Amino acid sequence: MNDALSVVGQLRDLASEPQNREAIVQDQGCLPGLVLFLDVQDQDVLFAALQTLRYLAELPHNIPTMSNELGMMVSLENLIDREGLSVEVLALTKEVYGILSAPVRRTPERERRKKPQFFINSSNKKAKSVTLHIQGLDSTDQRGLCEEALLKVKGVISFTFQMASKRCTVRIRSDLATESLASAIAETKVLSAKQVVKNEAGDEVLISLNPSPVEVQQNSALPDYLPEEEDSPEKDLGRAVSRPAAKLDGNGSWITSAASFLTKTFYW
Structure with missing residues (x-):
């Protein structure tokens, strides 16, 4: 099941x-594979599959x-x-x-333009x-402790982990202080966070983050995903190193590989 956990992760x-997200849903192998993952007993695989579905569903x-998709709702x-x-x-x-x-409610284009933004003011568009x-x-x-801590912070949009390097790339509202993330992680009592930045020479360095004295605003539910307008991280001490976006080539090579694995694993 380790291979399955790696692929679904x-x-x-x-x-x-x-x-x-659109390419994953349109691929002929990925959705059927995710449905099959919903029937496994390993809860780590289940949780990763559900997280994937949650991300995909953010595109209306x-x-x-x-x-x-056949079997999705039943599963x-x-x-x-x-x-x-x-x-x-659960x-x-x-x-x-x-x-x-x-039911999916289609929002007219004119109404969508007039819809109030998630952000507090126009300076927080990104x-x-x-x-x-x-x-x-x-x-x-x-990792589970860290996920729970980050999900509680109001303004966190999404995050991904690179366990081998003990890295976590967090996408947040532009008005959320990075120190708030450090405070939330420190509350686990077993984890602590430093920010990865580049110095003027282009080398990565770790910057200590003092826990924020302001009480961290907590989410009552998972936040809506914010508009994807790329912006470089705003940090006085340097430029944070963001994880390169997971890009697909013209043939959707990684998705094709994942679908191939699912087919070989579950269809025989």
Whole structure:
């Protein structure tokens, strides 16, 4: 099951990048594979598959295709009724099921332009990416603690992990202080964060982040994904190193590889 966890984890990281979501849903192998992942017993694989579906559903016109995928809704319903699931897996299952089963309301273009922005004011139109080095990020348990801490911070949009280098790339609202992330992570009592920045010579250095004295605003639910307008991280001490976007070539090579793995693993 380690191979399955690796594949679905990388697919989740691809899905975290908005420009990949349509291609993943349109691929003939990925959605059927994710449906099959919903029937496995390994809860790490389940959670990663559900996170992937949650990312994909953030693109509204993906939702009809996803909800109509053979076995998708039935598998989610069965998962909701399954005994022994962790609180996190069950909550995410219900959230994904709610999104896919809700009627899609099409917003007229004129109304969409007039819709109030998620941001506080016009100066906060863009999101930014921050790369953190997480001391103590040694296992999936610590990763889970870090995920829970980041999800509680209001203004966090998405995040991806690079476990081998103990890195976490976090996409946040432009008005959210990086120190707020450090404060949230420090509250785990076992993890601490430094920001990865480049100096003038282009070398990576770690910058200590003092926990914010201001109480961190917490989310009551997962945040909506913000408009993807690229902006360099705003940090007085340097430029944060953001994770290169997961790009697909003309043939969607990584998605094709993932679909091939799913086919070989589950269809025989």
